[in-house]
Amino acid sequence: MKLSADLRAFEDRIGHRFANPELLLEAVTHSSLSSPTRPDNQRLEFLGDRVLGLVLAEALLDADPGANEGQLAPRFNALVRKESCAAAARDVGLGEVLKLGRSEMMSGGRRKEALLGDAMEAVIAAVYVDAGFDAARAMILRIWGGRVGEVAADARDAKTALQEWAQARGQLPPTYTEVERQGPDHAPQFTVEVRLGSGETEQATAGAKRQAEQAAARTLLARLEKRDD
Known part of the structure; x- marks a missing residue:
């Protein structure tokens, strides 16, 4: 399968070339455009949320070896919540490559926080399935790295x-x-x-x-x- 030019450019922005391009296409396909032969990104989103959590939990422990669980938990929650995933999606231009149904597109779906956050988690899962945990970790830390160091000590929602x-x-x-x-x-x-x-x-x-x-x-x-x- 050959990816379109916009998806190839997206691969450059996230720093990962897919051995199985169908995974990326699935990750950027919203349920409003899915079909029996074109799966949406909901299953990948489920997996990506777990991969993201593990990577950022490790990153927070490494960044602050002296922090206890009570200090780490609000920082973790701030980094993995939907708003943070949506911000990461905007950083890599994910909204530009989303595959949306007409009604979702007309309602501004490319800018919706929940939709962007879900798709970012799906992309993480796609990289994980395509190339393993180390590749997913490397991509997450490239995109989230600055946020890990900057997240407030008191980062409660x-x-x-x-x-x-x-x-x-x-x-x-x-x-x-x-x-x-x-x-x-x-x-x-x-x-x-x-x-x-x-x-x-x-x-x-x-x-x-x-x-x-x-x-x-x-x-x-x-x-x-x-x-x-």
């Missing part, structure tokens, strides 16, 4: 940080409620409200509920911390 803020003050964990959903099924917009037991609330809107929850938590936490100062 906003929902975790808000929950810890509440618990430190004797409150129950925050609750998250979807208050509105707009847009078509292929490009929904979710509005989520976060509420503390003490009554403080905040809302945010995003293309995925998880992103809306994180945004609402981030905004509320910033307001609370500013008030405490």
